[in-house]
Amino acid sequence: MARKTHVQTQINGDSVEFLCEARQSLLEVLRDELQLTGAKEGCNNGNCGACSVILDGRLVNSCLVLGVETGGKVVETVEGLAAPDRLHPIQDAFLENAALQCGICTPGFLMSAKALLDNNPNPTEPEVRYWLAGNLCRCTGYDKIVRAVLDAAAAM
Amino acid sequence: MPEKKEYKVIGTRPIRHDGVDKVTGRALYGADFHTAGLLHGRVLRSPHAHARILSIDTSRAEAYPGVKAIVTAKDLPDAADKVADLGEGAVHLKYLCDNILASDKALYKGHAIAAVAATNAHIAEEACALIDVAYEVLPPVLEVRQAMEPAAPLLHETLKTGSLGETAEEPSNVASHLQHKKGDIEAGFAEADVIIEREFVTGTVHQGYIEPHNATALYNPDGQLTVWCSTQGAFTVREQLTEILQYPISKIKVVPMEIGGGFGGKINVYVEPVAALLAKKTGKPVKVLMNRADVFEGTGPTPASFIRVKMGATKDGKLTAAQTHLAFEAGAYPGSPVGAGAMCIFAPYDIANVLIDGYDVVVNKPKSAPYRAPGATNAAFGSETVIDELAKELNIDALEFRIMNGAKEGVKRADGPVFPRIGFIESVEAAKQHPHYTSPNGKKHHGRGVASGFWFNIGLASSVSISVNPDGTINLVEGSTDIGGTRASIAMQAAEVLGIPAESVNPSVVDTNSVGYTAVTGGSRTTFATGYAAYEAAQDVKRQLIARAAKLWEVDEEDVQFADGEFSCINGKEAQLSFHDLSARLGETGGPVVGSAAVNPPGAGGAFATHIVDLEVDEDTGKVQILRYTATQDAGKAIHPSYVEGQIQGGVVQGIGWALNEEYIYNAEGTMTNASFLDYRIPTCLDLPMIDTVIVEVPNPGHPYGVRGVGEVPIVPPPAAIANAIYDAIGIRMTELPMSPDRMLKAMGKI
């Protein structure tokens, strides 16, 4: 058995401790150790964005971050996006715009869109397309996703 | 005939029922499944594209700490000479089994050879490296024309060409030859004033769903096998498992998890039987996940093809003859979509003389799987390019030319069937009148192209049951896995019947023990056929509720009328109850009401699309940039227009990727050199404009609300439309897909 490291971090506002092997990615830790399966594995090499989370305010592919690197950091995942009694405006905009079909890429797009709007509350369409280019969607052709992010920006 | 009336629910845009789960990360996809004691499986794959397997020694891997079981093809039942009947088609069981775990030969790089179950996925992967396989490497055959050569290395020593029941003497890589003939092809070409003949080549492309294949299996000591997986059809997984494992169907339960895209690629099983074998051997639940390279190298691409198209027309613009030779790569085992391509290629047009020859050819690539209108996109790239060229030659507007020759109700297709009411002409008219088509187009290196497409759509079996809740809502149980919002489009059809809001329906997609047989979510059939079943089940509920109202009012059932969600008495007695109020009184009128229906509707109704694209060719880099895109399509009746638009937009963008970027790039040894999302480049949002859609509604006479399937046909026109626009921009006919920068530069003579 590979040796495990104790890691203390903050996830979606909660202090979280876990044990992980040095080779385990943050994605693996979230999904397999903490049962936070909202972040998805589409490629495991940073090309599809389905595992996007926000780490200390910065958008990352969680498959490219090691679990042990997150000690003392702040992690935001799709599970922390909605308030207990209402969805986040980006989530509402995705539903109202029918911006998902199969939904596997949706958590990644939501986190990517949140990171964009946190830094640029009024993006133009080209800015949205540029920012979201790291997230692949095979179902929608992106049209309704781009509209949803623009709508969410207007609503926030 | 479809009801002609104003709808209350159909045509509106409610929030999809599974929406909140899917935007909060709570929806559970196959890989998200977890259960106590779970082991993790990993598949060892062939490093060679074509090799005889001499021996497999698993002893080093078995001794590795954490390894619980190893399986190879020896763990599968003997499949020799058996035919597996999968309901929708019969196949040789040996082919089916060998694609799960190779027995005698590895037929493509990535072919599954053995699998390990271990306490975690890393250990399973490490143990795979300790399995010693001795191969005799054979020369691979990687291209369809090469594979058809008499001297080509044979993939299967026993495969002989079948031609409608007749089998050739000598073995060959050509699995089958099909032919459709209508009229007199020679006479047709003799009548023509203009004849165009061209050859086309299309690359191997992948469906590219974002979620890799997955399966978790558990064998109980009583022999009950449960499989959780992401699939387009839980029942087809059950059928394939019962054949591959030679195990009783009643002992297998398949639980469909949420599915992260399929596009045809999640119909065939891959890791499901492997997980089952490992679960049986260990007595523990075993989860097997693919990684992205596994998906590219081990699962269904859609085939590369070589296509020759020859068409002739009179100077007045009447098509007189059309001939094609379609050679499709099936991959390692027979079964390319050449049959569907042959059905679709000339279907949009009324042509008196047609000759279609199709060839299904095995090559050393993964066994091909359906991909959105399988075969039709390859075929249309050829035919719609030649149509464009004929129109240009005859100096007739390309859309007008299509209208002049367009198929209508009563026209007989070359493969036999006669069209019922269809909306091809309407889809072309909608494009012709669209502001996109009438806008100016003339900048240097900018081009505009159009193309049309056809997909026949399928019906097949679906089952639905509906129970009525005391608060005026209903629970709707269905067997169609929801890939793109079909919980909503099915629920809405039941809601329309019962006069209740879409939000008053709770749809559930359930396992194979919990609903009647339902065929795959594919063939653009789900909103059509499962929607039809929901309609019929709701009619059943309605009939039962009318009986309850009659009981309450002490009148005959004939005296109760139901309209707009209200039951009323029509024999003079003043009585009225809403669906909501009556549902609260079921207890006092006889107990619960459950309606159900199982259907197999024959009238799927064909789908037609016409697309317009504007693009710019960068002369220096060869890059093609899409500037504007408009897609018109006959949807029959759009149940939820947002998701119809979404299907069209998604199909268009997959077609754009196929046209411009996507292809498997092989080296001489038959290894795919771009098996990642970095190097196999699907379109990103930065590559694209908004995709404008126009939904044309010519109701399908085969569905109570006029629904036609919409999912597949939008992928058919883009490659041809883009090729035609490139010709408009730079005067060069592109005949090979993808039209990537390197091919563009070569065509322009720059490299």
Next chain:
Amino acid sequence: MPHVAIPSLMRNLTAGREHVTVPGNTVREVIDNLEHRYPGVKARLCEEGRIKPGIAVYIDGILTTREGLRERLDADAEIHFLPAISGGIGE
């Protein structure tokens, strides 16, 4: 009487005829009567008392199952024998 469209790849058995009208109340009877007139047809279409895998039977444009020999026919039914579509269903 039912009309049978003879597939182009089988017209070597029917002296090139594309359409044949033969009596029969079921697909089985039609094939038996075809065989009587054009020997060899049945062996191309059936094996072990069923329609061969790889062949699809359409009656009036509607696909039947491999048990299609039992299908009853209207007096003016039109029958097509076509290659079965494999890989023909997608998203």
